Amino acid sequence: MSDRTLAPLGRRLCPVVAHARHGAYHVVSVLDEGPAPDAGQFYMLATSERWGGGVDERPFLPRAFSVLRRHEDGTLDFLLEDVGPGTRRLCELRAGDGLWLLGPLGRGFRAPEDDRRPLLVGGGVGIAPLAIWQDVLSDGRVLLGFRDAAHAEGAALLSDARVATDDGSVGFHGLVTELLREEVDDSCTVYACGPPPMLEAVRALCEAEDVPAQLALESGMACGYGACFGCVVPTRDGYVRLCVDGPVLAASDLEAVA
Numbered sequence: 695m696s697d698r699t700l701a702p703l704g705r706r707l708c709p710v711v712a713h714a715r716h717g718a719y720h721v722v723s724v725l726d727e728g729p730a731p732d733a734g735q736f737y738m739l740a741t742s743e744r745w746g747g748g749v750d751e752r753p754f755l756p757r758a759f760s761v762l763r764r765h766e767d768g769t770l771d772f773l774l775e776d777v778g779p780g781t782r783r784l785c786e787l788r789a790g791d792g793l794w795l796l797g798p799l800g801r802g803f804r805a806p807e808d809d810r811r812p813l814l815v816g817g818g819v820g821i822a823p824l825a826i827w828q829d830v831l832s833d834g835r836v837l838l839g840f841r842d843a844a845h846a847e848g849a850a851l852l853s854d855a856r857v858a859t860d861d862g863s864v865g866f867h868g869l870v871t872e873l874l875r876e877e878v879d880d881s882c883t884v885y886a887c888g889p890p891p892m893l894e895a896v897r898a899l900c901e902a903e904d905v906p907a908q909l910a911l912e913s914g915m916a917c918g919y920g921a922c923f924g925c926v927v928p929t930r931d932g933y934v935r936l937c938v939d940g941p942v943l944a945a946s947d948l949e950a951v952a
């Protein structure tokens with residue numbers, strides 16, 4: 695338990711203090727008086743109004759989000775991509791609105807061992823936990839991959855990132871894992887978050903190069919604190935609940951990222 699931040703029991707209602715656009719992404723900022731999160735931890739979020747009810751009662755359950763950044767006054771930033779009813783409603787939040795927040799939850803990134811050089815690799819909205827991790831680390835190279843120029847605007851949320859885009863509209867034309875192949879060496883620890891095919895490519899490359907890696911995974915989460923078993927993922931030692939044993943897992947614990 696010592697490496698976990700214990701979240702207060704129950705969710706708390708926090709005021710939204712800002713909403714900003716970064717190309718295809720939204721950043722919603724909320725003033726929180728809870729414990730400071732570790733990089734890689736997440737929160738379950740739900741708006742205080744128009745969440746559930748109505749004709750189909752969606753989105754109904756809270757949704758899981760990595761913390762993008764924590765400011766000194768306790769403001770938390772969340773990076774959102776509108777992919778469905780929950781994220782759409784959260785993207786509508788503006789200063790003065792209320793946000794129910796449960797967290798910080800799960801286990802985040804662990805510091806590199808043996809003075810290894812951190813190499814951060816993000817894909818799409820998966821850049822979120824890498825921003826707060828970069829804030830904590832004093833050094834480290836950052837490689838980010840996006841679909842197109844609108845999504846690549848998210849790269850401005852981190853410092854000095856090398857960017858790849860699928861369509862070549864910004865930076866390197868190709869996959870971020872091609873940049874990783876160029877930059878990885880046996881002095882690194884790799885930290886990655888992104889879509890499953892990207893994480894599987896990172897895992898396989900790091901296994902082949904014998905480089906340690908920590909992967910921030912996603913799975914559908916209904917509760918966020920270990921009660922529903924909706925988030926289980928297979929590891930070499932059997933199934934784990936990603937919300938309490940992750941979302942960051944050592945790549946060496948996984949046969950594959952599915």
Ligand SMILES: Cc1cc2nc3c(=O)[nH]c(=O)nc-3n(C[C@H](O)[C@H](O)[C@H](O)COP(=O)(O)OP(=O)(O)OC[C@H]3O[C@@H](n4cnc5c(N)ncnc54)[C@H](O)[C@@H]3O)c2cc1C
Pocket residue numbers: 736753757758759760761772773774775776777778779780781782819822823911912913914915941
């Ligand atoms: C630990 C964790 C951290 C996350 N951090 C962020 C973040 O920082 N920013 C962000 O925008 N999103 C993040 N997500 C994903 C976010 O929780 C989902 O996008 C959200 O639940 C979708 O809800 P919805 O109602 O908008 O869409 P839904 O209708 O529920 O889903 C829309 C589409 O997204 C897929 N989907 C939904 N949830 C997930 C999931 N957890 N993993 C993979 N695919 C999913 C569905 O299959 C569907 O295709 C995170 C998820 C986890 C588990």
Ligand code: FES
Pocket residue numbers: 914915916917918919920921922923924925926935936937938
């Ligand atoms: S989300 Fe309920 S057990 Fe993990």
